[in-house]
Amino acid sequence: MSLRVRLMVLSSVWLVFILVLFNTFLYWFVVNITTKSEKELMLGKARTILENRKVVEPQNWKSPKLLEEYLTSDEMIRIVGMDGKVKLQLLYDGNEVARKPPIVIDRPYFAIKRIDRIRFLYVDVPILTKNGQVGVLEIGRELHRWNDYMDVLTSALVVTSVGAVVLSAIGSFFYSRFMFQPIRQLYTTMQLIQQSGTFRKLDGEFTAKADELGKLGVTFNEMIERLEELAAKQKRFVADASHELRTPLTIIESYASILKRWGLDDSELREEAVESILSETNRLKGLVGSLMQLADSERAESLKPEGIDLVKLIRSAAKHMEVGFHRDVAVESPADSVPMTGDPQKLRQLLLILLDNAIKYSSKPVTIRIKPEPESVRFEVVDRGVGLGENEKRHVFDRFYRVDQARTRQTGGFGLGLSIAKSIVNRHGGTIDIRSRPGVGTIVSVTLPIDELPAPT
Ligand SMILES: Nc1ncnc2c1ncn2[C@@H]1O[C@H](COP(=O)(O)OP(=O)(O)OP(=O)(O)O)[C@@H](O)[C@H]1O
Ligand SMILES: [Mg+2]
Missing domain, CATH: 3.30.450.20 (PAS domain)
Incomplete structure (x- = not known):
């Protein structure tokens, strides 16, 4: 029925x-x-x-x-x-x-x-x-x-009762047709989406109504918009990733064919080709590693929370970077230990990404400030480096976004670090934001809940 x-x-x-x-x-x-x-x-x-x-x-x-x-x-x-x-x-x-x-x-x-x-x-x-x-x-x-x-x-x-029932049945036949018309329209639109595989929205007449069906229409259109955005993002991601993969592969290919043709006799050329192939292979490895990290950080079940001491974790990450890059990383904390629940590996990864940026895009000492709050803990990675403009700041969390493509190719970044960082923070139910002034420096601040982790989505 x-x-x-x-x-x-x-x-x-x-x-x-x-x-x-x-x-x-x-x-x-x-x-x-x-x-x-x-x-x-x-x-x-x-x-x-x-x-x-x-x-x-x-x-x-x-x-x-x-x-x-x-x-x-x-x-x-x-x-x-x-x-x-x-x-x-x-x-x-x-x-x-x-x-x-x-x-x-x-x-x-x-x-x-x-x-x-x-x-x-x-x-x-x-x-x-x-x-x-x-x-x-x-x-x-x-x-x-x-x-x-x-x-x-x-x-x-x-007679009046029978009349009332008959008239009501006739009335409901017509008004139900009128009432169900939007539902039919919704159904037809969904079928069209399914059959054509392209996104379609409901027309303005449908969504202009102030009733529940109008609201349903607005929500439906918002959902389609989001799906469209997601599909576009996915497409962009695949295109960007293939582009990133293609550049080193092309370089490797051209050096390999140079080697094949002339390089075996020319020792200088051979040296240069092998160097380049090696460096591009490393870059490729780095890119694949970053892509895997990104995929992993987006999987809810990959999170393994346990009780940790954030101060200890930050000090160890800072030490690791100091040794690796021969740069000073100061840690300022009002407490010797800040216990919290989180995935130690992912949080370490987050710190390394933020410190890597701070070191890469500045030449002065880097500072990490820890600020415990009643229900959460905040830490800021502060550098006094090149900084970011307003417009650039808005995009730094986008995948493959790099402020200066040429500069970053030199410094070796893929524009994936902050996307991974954001994803890790989100999985922990926290927030991340960036404050920066060109030529003055950058502060990336992360707030994490001390205890509760969000239910996996
Ligand atoms: N501390 C910072 N100071 C100035 N610019 C920064 C800073 N952190 C990030 N940026 C800018 O934001 C861009 C995106 O950063 P992100 O960490 O996502 O990528 P990346 O560092 O270029 O590459 P990857 O981290 O994948 O190796 C960078 O290219 C850089 O231009
Ligand atoms: Mg980075």
Whole structure:
């Protein structure tokens, strides 16, 4: 069953339920209001009859004359004994009114019975003597005009209810079509995306609506935009990576063919070719290594968090760089140890990337400042080097972004370091940002939560 049909059926069933409830209440209410005066009248009459001493005595019940004077048209008066049997019964005309079975009650009682499509009102009153109850006096009366009114009311209720259900079904057929039109449009767009393999967005008319479907449309378009961005990023990444791989490969290829043609005899050329091939092979190795690091840093499950001391980790990374690059790296920390939860290998990698940049792009001593905070810990890698312009700062975390391609080829970077760093920080649930002034220096600051690591995504 389609959603639209289901909605139609459900709303119709609900309407039928409401109408039945409402009509029953209305009917009951009308019956009570309109028969109230009749009931009071008949009860008064029954009481008047019972004021007659003779009526109260069972030995007089044999004679119909006892009640004759009280009988009016369309009426029945009868006396029912305590055994439930009719002792005396008087009818004006017709005997439908007497078809109601006799009952024994001990307090005044009213009933409306429908016999052969005619409604009768009955009043039963107990006959009481000094020795207790001896029987029941019952008066039954045909409700002539009332009967007709109730027939009209019943037909009116039935006709209007059926009409309401039919009209509601027709209405819901049309409005559900109108309501489900955006869902159909969404479905068609999704199918088109699936079949054509290209991204498509919903039109402005769909997203302009302020209702839930409009919001759904906006979210859908945002999702498509993000997917488009991701696909473009992926494409760019593959293109950049192949470009980066191609340059050293081309150099290796040309030196190899030079070697093959002339180099074997020319020792100087041979030396240069082997040197270049070796250096480009190293560069290739570095690039592949960086690419693998990037892929690894993006895998949530690759993170192996454990309890670590950040100060110790930073001091060890700083020492490693000092020894490797013969440069001064100072560590400033207000505490001797800052315990936290994190992946030691990844955090070390992060530090080496930031220190590598600070050393590569400056010639003065580098400083790492540790600033513990209540729930997190911040550290800053500070250098007084070339710095970055506003525009460059915005892109430094993009993959393969290098401020100066020529300069970086000399210094050997691929523009992947900060992308890997950002990815590691993200995986730890932290933030990284860069402040820099050209010619003054750069501060890369990283904030990491001390305890909690985000759930893997
Ligand atoms: N401390 C810094 N001072 C000045 N410029 C920087 C600094 N850190 C990064 N940059 C600039 O940002 C660019 C991107 O840095 P990133 O670390 O991602 O790449 P890379 O250092 O060029 O290469 P890789 O780190 O992959 O070897 C660098 O090319 C450099 O121009
Ligand atoms: Mg770098």
